[in-house]
Amino acid sequence: MNLKKHPELLPLVEWWEKEGLKTVACVAVAALCVGGWYGWKNYTQSQRAAASAAVANANTTEELEEAVAKFSGASSEAVLKIRLAKSYYDSGRYEEALATYDALSSSVPAQFADIPPMGKAACLEAQKKFADAQAAFEAFAEANPKSPFRLTALLGAARCVAQNGDTAKSLERIDALLKEFSSDEISKARVEALKSAVERFAKTAK
Numbered sequence: 001m002n003l004k005k006h007p008e009l010l011p012l013v014e015w016w017e018k019e020g021l022k023t024v025a026c027v028a029v030a031a032l033c034v035g036g037w038y039g040w041k042n043y044t045q046s047q048r049a050a051a052s053a054a055v056a057n058a059n060t061t062e063e064l065e066e067a068v069a070k071f072s073g074a075s076s077e078a079v080l081k082i083r084l085a086k087s088y089y090d091s092g093r094y095e096e097a098l099a100t101y102d103a104l105s106s107s108v109p110a111q112f113a114d115i116p117p118m119g120k121a122a123c124l125e126a127q128k129k130f131a132d133a134q135a136a137f138e139a140f141a142e143a144n145p146k147s148p149f150r151l152t153a154l155l156g157a158a159r160c161v162a163q164n165g166d167t168a169k170s171l172e173r174i175d176a177l178l179k180e181f182s183s184d185e186i187s188k189a190r191v192e193a194l195k196s197a198v199e200r201f202a203k204t205a206k
Contacts, residue, residue, distance in 0.1 A: 061087045078108050082115055089123060098123040114140075114149045121153070125160055134160035151177070151187055155194050167202040174198065 064084040071077055081104050088097035101119035108116055121136035137157035141150050154177055162170035174195045181187035 061091060061093075078104065078112055082108075082112060082119075085119055089119070089126065092126075094123045094126045098127075114144065114147050118149050118153065121156060125156065125163075128163075130160040130164040134164070151181065151190065155190065159194060159198070162198045162201055167198060170198050171195065 061084070064080060064087055068077065068080045068084055071080065081100055085097045085100035085104070088094070088100060098120055101116040101123065104112075104116040105120075117136065117140045121133050121140065124130075124133035124136055134157045137153040137160065140147075141153040141157065144150060144153075147153075154173075158170050158173040158177070161173060174191060177191045178188065178195070181191055
């Protein structure tokens with residue numbers, strides 16, 4: 001271009017030589033940052049969707065183990081680990097279930113906080129460690145008086161007392177629970193069901 005014929009362009013050429021390349025570089029960097037942000041946003045959204053799908057679709061222990069490993073750190077990780085611990089328990093793999101519940105204790109979201117201690121107590125009971133399980137159930141009930149799992153914990157403790165050989169003491173606890181929950185038909189039915197089971201257990205143990 002002949003600047004002599006277009007002197008009005010001279011200021012633009014001078015600006016380009018001094019600032020133009022720098023400005024283009026800044027715009028390019030900004031574009032990369034914006035593109036990177038949206039790329040990362042899309043990636044994290046797809047990861048969350050995949051983790052949610054894993055929560056819904058993983059059913060076998062192996063599938064749950066794979067999902068837990070793949071989505072470590074995802075918001076759905078706690079739910080996957082809870083399901084994995086339950087799968088271990090249902091398969092009779094009590095040590096692995098106990099370890100999984102134990103690992104969850106320090107990281108589980110507040111809405112799931114009751115599950116690890118109750119799961120650990122159930123695992124101890126399944127391992128026939130009745131004194132330890134009783135202590136775990138009682139500790140939970142004492143620490144969480146308003147928890148919806150309180151009655152479950154108290155029934156678990158009474159059940160462990162019976163399995164540890166003291167049927168009379170277990171029935172005393174159960175009768176106390178019948179009085180406490182006499183106005184709640186559903187809770188009362190649960191307590192009565194345990195009382196019948198303990199009485200049958202006592203007869204077969206003789």
